[in-house]
Amino acid sequence: MLLLPLSASANVALVASLNLAEGVQLVSLILLGLIMVASALGVVLLSNIVYSAFLLGLTFISISGLYILLNAGFVAAAQILVYVGAVNVLILFGIMLVNKQEEFSVIKNAWIGKAATAAVCAGIFGLISTMVLSHPWAISTQTAAGDNAIEIIGQHFFSDYLLPFELASVLLLVALIGAIVLARREFIPDAEVAQATSLTLPERPRELVAAGARDDR
Amino acid sequence: MLNFLKQVGDYAKETAQAAKYIGQGLSVTFDHMKRRPVTVQYPYEKLIPSERYRGRIHFEFDKCISCEVCVRVCPINLPVVDWEFNRETKKKTLSHYSIDFGVCIFCGNCVEYCPTNCLSMTEEYELSAYDRHDLNYDSVALGRLPYKVTNDPMVTPLREFAYLPKGVMDPHDLPAGAQRAGRLPQDILTELEAEKATAEAAIAKDNTP
Amino acid sequence: MNPGIDLQRTVVQALIELGLPAGVAKTIWLPLPMLLMVIVATVSIFICVWLERKISAAAQQRIGPEYIGPLGAMQAVADGLKLVFKADITPAKSDPWLFTIGPAIVVIPVFLSFLIVPFGQNLVITDLGIGIFLWIALSSIAPVGFLMAGYSSNNKYSLLGGLRAAAQSISYEIPLALAVLAVVLMSNGLSTIDIVNQQSSYGILGWNIWRQPVGFVIFWIAALAECERLPFDLPEAEEELVAGYQTEYTGMKFGLFYVGSYVNLMLSALIVSVLYLGGWNFPIPIATITGLFGLSETAPWVQIISASLGIVMTMLKAYLLVFLTILLRWTVPRVRIDQLLDLGWKFLLPVSLVNLLVTAGLKLAFPFAFGG
Numbered sequence: 064m065l066l067l068p069l070s071a072s073a074n075v076a077l078v079a080s081l082n083l084a085e086g087v088q089l090v091s092l093i094l095l096g097l098i099m100v101a102s103a104l105g106v107v108l109l110s111n112i113v114y115s116a117f118l119l120g121l122t123f124i125s126i127s128g129l130y131i132l133l134n135a136g137f138v139a140a141a142q143i144l145v146y147v148g149a150v151n152v153l154i155l156f157g158i159m160l161v162n163k164q165e166e167f168s169v170i171k172n173a174w175i176g177k178a179a180t181a182a183v184c185a186g187i188f189g190l191i192s193t194m195v196l197s198h199p200w201a202i203s204t205q206t207a208a209g210d211n212a213i214e215i216i217g218q219h220f221f222s223d224y225l226l227p228f229e230l231a232s233v234l235l236l237v238a239l240i241g242a243i244v245l246a247r248r249e250f251i252p253d254a255e256v257a258q259a260t261s262l263t264l265p266e267r268p269r270e271l272v273a274a275g276a277r278d279d280r
Numbered sequence: 281m282l283n284f285l286k287q288v289g290d291y292a293k294e295t296a297q298a299a300k301y302i303g304q305g306l307s308v309t310f311d312h313m314k315r316r317p318v319t320v321q322y323p324y325e326k327l328i329p330s331e332r333y334r335g336r337i338h339f340e341f342d343k344c345i346s347c348e349v350c351v352r353v354c355p356i357n358l359p360v361v362d363w364e365f366n367r368e369t370k371k372k373t374l375s376h377y378s379i380d381f382g383v384c385i386f387c388g389n390c391v392e393y394c395p396t397n398c399l400s401m402t403e404e405y406e407l408s409a410y411d412r413h414d415l416n417y418d419s420v421a422l423g424r425l426p427y428k429v430t431n432d433p434m435v436t437p438l439r440e441f442a443y444l445p446k447g448v449m450d451p452h453d454l455p456a457g458a459q460r461a462g463r464l465p466q467d468i469l470t471e472l473e474a475e476k477a478t479a480e481a482a483i484a485k486d487n488t489p
Numbered sequence: 490m491n492p493g494i495d496l497q498r499t500v501v502q503a504l505i506e507l508g509l510p511a512g513v514a515k516t517i518w519l520p521l522p523m524l525l526m527v528i529v530a531t532v533s534i535f536i537c538v539w540l541e542r543k544i545s546a547a548a549q550q551r552i553g554p555e556y557i558g559p560l561g562a563m564q565a566v567a568d569g570l571k572l573v574f575k576a577d578i579t580p581a582k583s584d585p586w587l588f589t590i591g592p593a594i595v596v597i598p599v600f601l602s603f604l605i606v607p608f609g610q611n612l613v614i615t616d617l618g619i620g621i622f623l624w625i626a627l628s629s630i631a632p633v634g635f636l637m638a639g640y641s642s643n644n645k646y647s648l649l650g651g652l653r654a655a656a657q658s659i660s661y662e663i664p665l666a667l668a669v670l671a672v673v674l675m676s677n678g679l680s681t682i683d684i685v686n687q688q689s690s691y692g693i694l695g696w697n698i699w700r701q702p703v704g705f706v707i708f709w710i711a712a713l714a715e716c717e718r719l720p721f722d723l724p725e726a727e728e729e730l731v732a733g734y735q736t737e738y739t740g741m742k743f744g745l746f747y748v749g750s751y752v753n754l755m756l757s758a759l760i761v762s763v764l765y766l767g768g769w770n771f772p773i774p775i776a777t778i779t780g781l782f783g784l785s786e787t788a789p790w791v792q793i794i795s796a797s798l799g800i801v802m803t804m805l806k807a808y809l810l811v812f813l814t815i816l817l818r819w820t821v822p823r824v825r826i827d828q829l830l831d832l833g834w835k836f837l838l839p840v841s842l843v844n845l846l847v848t849a850g851l852k853l854a855f856p857f858a859f860g861g
Contacts, residue, residue, distance in 0.1 A: 136619045143629065144625060159640055213619070319550075
């Protein structure tokens, strides 16, 4: 008799907490979706390339938020580490090292290109959305792996996805070695730097300016 | 293969050496932490300048004969001597004298060469001003005597290292009569005088019989 | 394993007994540890600044701050207040939006990383399964903030400083992650709680520093570089770059960079103490002590004492590492940018890879000692 009201109240509390969590999840989903769509549009539409790059980072972060909502913490963290921390920073580096403001000459009938792009994009969007709407999605009834995801991912990597995993790592290795080969400069032979006396610093010999014989004036 | 292994071994050795040196450096820094701070907390504590300190120059108007030796010996001809020739007395009368301490290098040549000793060095070093022209001292400003550190009730005077007793490193809380290391000039003087007196006495003794 | 004190369960239970529904009780509990952690992180800035100034002064035979607060302890607060009240200037040709967001992006991930810092078995905001990996992922966001600040200032020094900071950050992240990976390999889990529990069996002898001495050194060097502490502070090298990406900043935006750097230092020290120095463990296991005195480990007052001891131990280890950093600051001269990248890519990276390989081999060979 004593247990009954307690369990009932606990039940009510459970429902309340569930509602709270669901509400938070729904609001986060809507917010993240809005941020993602807006920033992705910004990446494409803004003319300032630096803004586009930063907004790309925001898009990646909101996608990782969606992963968290899907109970895939590891994928979310990996998304941030790889896409924001590496890819996006690399893009930003590229932009900032080659940051030359250039005024492009106005091309006549530039709107044709833009219109064509818009049409193609709208077409692809329409195709994908009809596909999404028409496909009979089989929603998995299994609960998400949650914290065990790391082990499951690892098992997949070393069993049925071994070949793609190894291929990807070989590809990265090839890129790494290629980068080293490109970056490596041949050493300048020591003979070129003739050190005549021990007291002169190894620097480019300067042209001596004869007094009163300035030919630049 | 062996060559490669040797390279790796050398590299490891170098790394260990570098780590050792960083460790030594750390121990030196750590050792410094145990030492007493040498800070003089300036507005509340001040060092007593040494007796041959070359600070702001003091000028006595009445002693000056407007000879302009100070201008000539000055590396940059800095002192401005404004005088008029008095035909009746056949002497120069000084009307203004000024030194710009924003330009002065405090070499002390003027003080050294002044024939009437009207220039002298003081121990004043706090010459900061809001306007650089404020550092151009005229004869009145030059004639002011500085306020001594030891007389200022707001300030704890501290002795410099050379004036501390032998083996003492901390100028705070010295005993009252603590004398600096070595003999003081007046001691040397009295000693010399005593020697001289005994020598004279000996000569007088030799001469009397 | 003794679960230790569990504040969440206790508080929620107490609130339910007061008559609140469980959902509300949990909602009331939720922000409390986060708030506490933010306060701890913020206060640690002041402590770190004070320690830095006092220890630097001692190393140079000075006195350091003395007049504001007892022993000058309030100096950092005064400096912070000054920064708050300073005029907030945005340079004329800068990019105002990026200029404002930049410092925030540097600071937010650092504070977020405190989610996974444990001070006891249950004294942690969340025991995430990905644990330490969250910290690695979050610390990779900071370069974006540096680049943003550097670019938006519209100043060559700032841009160069930002690029340097980002380059340094991403190159030292790799040895850092590899050193962490070796520890994770031994503890069979990314969770910080698991990592500490795996070290807790034999007191000081069980700490990871004995099994991972190379990893410890690599991690500490890389963490210093991540925090941009001397000898790796060349993004802000005063002599060459004025102040790097901070050049154009004033007021609290400038302060935010300082907040970020000091909290990051504290965070790195805490994580080192978790990964290598046994986290909240006392050098002698608590169980041994209680067994010696014939006490019950589950007695409430023993639990409270051991929990507070755990917090004190974690803090003590972290501040010991902060002390080491400050000492290192006055010992080692700043490296050049090429030396920095050489050290990162040609020394730390191969050594950490070898360390990982050796750890894996040892784990296979001696599973009892290396967490089989």
